[in-house]
Amino acid sequence: MDLTERKLKILQAIIGDFITTAEPVGSRTLSKKYDLGISPATIRNEMSDLEEMGLLTHPHTSAGRVPSEKAYRLYVDEIMKKQELSKSQKEVISKELYSNITELDRTIEHAAKILSHITNLTSFAITPRADEDLLKAINLLPIDEETVILMIVAESGKVSNMALKPRCQFTDEMLRILSKSMTYNYKGKTINQALKSDIVQHFESDVEAMSGLARNIMPNFVKTLEQMLNVNLYMDGLTNIFSLPEYNDISKARTFMEVMNKREDLAKKISCRDDGVMITIGTENEDDQLNDCSLITATYHIDGRLVGKLGVIGPTRMRYGEITSVIEYLTDNITNTFKIMGGKDDESENGK
């Protein structure tokens, strides 16, 4: 069967209506509300065709039609026009975002907040994984007779440290030499590269004592590097879903909360998503628990090198067009901000 112009128009109307009302939409309502220039009966015939094509479903005989996942997919891929945000909308978003730029993490957290407020859905954002961040300096600082602090600084300004108690004697001199040597070895490399090189094996010094210290410290160097790869996941608007009719069912709400509480899983899932804007609808999500949700995510970039993600989750019935525009606008803003800002004063990144 052919998807005529008219069928498309009807489908679009149905999707639009269902997205706002969450009620199955019938032929009469449709012909009244939208000026399609055809009678309910004709609409019914067309609807019947659309159903045959798998684009509409029927909760029960005497109910109106509901768009299928396939319909949403079609809508997202073909029909949905990329709607520019209005100037005032843009202004509000920018203003909100820029009102609170201190540190990357705070900015990302804030972006998630803005997003959930605008969309009335649950939003999430993950900070960039530092894989490609360049190492800048490595320091070993004596604190007392038995304690040393290992500190790693990356190009982006990220700092990670660990307090160590080496099991062997050490002098300030030894620490200085080892710091220098490590910095010399790893400066300019990405964290990934550093981790791939066989760090623990690497340091075999001629000087007996030195080699002992190095052996003691290297495993912790690896640990600290790995720590730098940790990402933070921020969420906001978790309770927004309680306003949605699809979550009136307590068990649905529960499932949703359970998914959102498995933060590590969620972070991993989101990290894996493609670059750019990505939309998954219902069963397109591999996770069974998300089978009646849709996700929209987009990527932002820090210094053109580090990549983070931002997005929303909600029922399959969502304003794909609008939301996509908002997310894109937000990520673009973040990317731009952290391109220009590069050397902003007062930038910080550190222990909670």
Added chain:
Amino acid sequence: MDLTERKLKILQAIIGDFITTAEPVGSRTLSKKYDLGISPATIRNEMSDLEEMGLLTHPHTSAGRVPSEKAYRLYVDEIMKKQELSKSQKEVISKELYSNITELDRTIEHAAKILSHITNLTSFAITPRADEDLLKAINLLPIDEETVILMIVAESGKVSNMALKPRCQFTDEMLRILSKSMTYNYKGKTINQALKSDIVQHFESDVEAMSGLARNIMPNFVKTLEQMLNVNLYMDGLTNIFSLPEYNDISKARTFMEVMNKREDLAKKISCRDDGVMITIGTENEDDQLNDCSLITATYHIDGRLVGKLGVIGPTRMRYGEITSVIEYLTDNITNTFKIMGGKDDESENGK
């Protein structure tokens, strides 16, 4: 009216029954289930008295009785025997707790997890506020021509740092001197004391350049110290409440989630609580949204100096006795662990 032995027994039975079933308990059920040696009619008379005394309420005429807040208060204060945990229970808890001791934060997070699993309620834990932690070392490290890292180390092993870009020229030598001077000034003082002393004013050097650098750095020193006071709040078992009949009502569940999502408020609220085990029941919580919840919290100590909190939140109908014992056992264990551990190898505390 007098609270006779028998009345107390009946009250206890009602509380016990209601806590497990969540259903109003009637006289017949009571006389059948519990061997009180008196007939339902007598129980009814006693119940009527208890109601007059404000210890029981009546959802409606033809329903059984429900314990009032006052009854729970009485129960908690007077009736509830401090029930020792069984040996096997203790073992399970200890084993679980010790299975995962790496770093203070992880341990506390894990303790919250254990607590929610055992109680089937929502648990929370906050890491100690570092007010009384002693400063140990302050370092300023040159990273590149314009970047300096300020690092503060405390006695407990906690490290906090910030990347700065001073607006003035500096040399390695200057940084070293300033570090030494700051360490000399603040070492051994608590963070609180340090913050109270007028840090910004303090550094007035004779050397012009030095004084400029100091003026540049001191505000950030304050910021970093303040950052060290931040506590982390961990929660677990948020979705447990969905299994409780009192949260079948979606709006109740929503309110609960909203409260738990205001993390800063929650952390503040919990931090303020008294030392030791503290139980607040229903309207004893100032927060309106918690008026049908009870909270049990207890404190743990790190090095006898730092104080953190651990607790659960649930409906007023909860197993106060059991839960209190579990929480106490957990906090005691944590306190002991971090007394002995003091100088454990591999201890760490750092950026994310």
Added chain:
DNA sequence: AGTTAGCACTCAGGCGATGTGAGTGCTAAT
């Protein structure tokens, strides 16, 4: 041939009547 009016049919959801059972409170007998 496509469109539309008309009509019979379907079915979820709301509403009222009814019945049931767990509970109470009171009174009189033990």
Added chain:
DNA sequence: ATTAGCACTCACATCGCCTGAGTGCTAACT
């Protein structure tokens, strides 16, 4: 002082009924 007995209450479940929004089909219209 305790208990048996009894009338009374009331939430809750169940049933049948009605309503209204919706469909699908057919026959008439353009």
